[in-house]
Amino acid sequence: MITLREVSARVGDFAVEDITFDVPQGAYGIVIGPTGAGKTTLVEAIAGLVPITHGMLTLGGSDLTRAAPERRRLSLVYQHAYLFPHLSVRENVAYGAVGANVVAEMLERFGLGEVAGRNVRVLSGGERQLVALARALARRPEVLLLDEPFAALDPRRRVVVRRELRTIYFERRFTVLQVTHDFHEAGLLGDVGVVLDRGRVLQAGPPEELFRRPASPVVADFIGAENVLAGRAQPIRDAEPDWAPGADAEDMEHAVAFTTGPITIYALGHVIPGTAHAVIRADEIWLARAAASSSVRNQFQGRVLELSPAGAITRVTVDVSGIPLVAAVTTRSAQELQLAPGVEVFAAFKATAVHLC
């Protein structure tokens, strides 16, 4: 288990400040943030390579805020592997290994048996990263820290390395904290997501929550929510039980009218009247050639501006009274609906698909 409480650390002029989050025992945590957010500084602070100037770090329940790196029972894998260039593949994997049998096991599992005697300088980028992972895991760490471990790999190799790591992770159930700038990694791998920017945590929680309920427009934009609209929110007296006499208004989600430009969107939430942002994921928006009679509260007529096919998914940008809305539909649906720039369509989404922040 990794627990950080108001942790601050500094490297030169750059600092991470007031970092608080938990990664439960055996969980897979993801720190997401743009380049320069402080992700590597954070990981190095947890590893003990950068001193923590304030706050508390516990690993597996022990306070290790000031402990030397070698006492933390963790391993760290950087994006650029940092294999010891004066050692062979086998010697690298054996460097901190708990036993010779573990070295042999790791070499076999990561398919490194044939290159075990080679100097690491001659390995490809993918092989180097496999050796780095094997070396880290041969120590049998209680916590594995991964700093963009897949970023330097080609897509095919990335799948292989990620799959092998996941297999070992599910077998051993150590705690993992992985840093990435790629929000797709967070959705694919994580139990806990932490969004970091400019040295501070913007939001921490299950990745699903980050995707569906981003705490701010910055988080929404970073994690790839396609529709982030600025406007004004106003709670509305809609129908019971929303405003039923005696109901505890603080605990209930209210119907909200969110106005952006000439359109008004129906949403739900706890909102203070005034300026707000509405976040709608592209895959929550449906497209139809005719107005549909359904429970969907938001339905707007618009005109297709652009289609961006990407394999089985096509992103369709629809102009709704000057507001561009991006919908993600299957490419097959886009073909069946004969979508093309200039075509009139209806874009619809449920009030529950609108997240206000």
Add this chain to the structure above:
Amino acid sequence: MPTLPLITTDTPARESRLEPILSVLVALAASLFLLFLVAPLVGLVGAGGLRGLRLLGSDSELRASLLLTVGAATLATALAIAGATPVAYALARGRFRGRALLAAIIDLPLLIPHPVAGIALLLVLARGTPLGAALWTLGLQVTGSVTGIVCAMLFVSAPLYVSAAREAFDRVDPRFEGVARTLGDTRWRAMRRVTLPLAWKGLLAAAIVAWARAVSEFGAIIILVYHPRVASVLSYERFTAFGLREALPVAAVLVLLALIPLAALRALRGDDLLPQRRR
């Protein structure tokens, strides 16, 4: 119809006409510079090299002087390695207050005239000073002794070692040590298992440079120690006492001696004497 600005090609054309002349001028300046550096050394070795080598067999004073020079320089280099390596490491890795000032102080002996360095050492290490008296009671006489020669050599060569060793450590990414520490190494163990093996070529090159500098020292040594005579002092003495003809062989032998560290450095850097064919 709008008029388009004319694109002139006058300047590049003029430059291309001047290019051959510029090339000749640059080549001439470089040749003169190389001639200035090489001619005295080649002249010296040519005039006294063979006689110097022959003298090595017959002139016991020259032999003793060379042995003393090489021995004292080796000892000074060993002391520099022992004392200055941690300093170089601290300067490369440490983020402490006063680091820049410490680096500047260590560089200072490189910038002062070497007789001044000798005078400074004399002020601290002469028998009449507290430190010199303490050393005397320990049986270490600095002035007029091998100890003084080693001190003078160490003073002028150690800063070069620190500077080059610091560069060698700088070239090793600290994250290698970081990874080693997360794999269970203490700071010292990580340094021994990772940093030193990665920096050893640079450290050895630093030691060779320091040794070469120590061998060639004259100004600081002659203030502290006239006897026993190192090779540079012997060559000076023979020049002043017997003239150029007697000084030439000793001086030529010193130039030939300097080729040893030069060759070692080149071998360490993997430089070839002949250009490699391009693949």
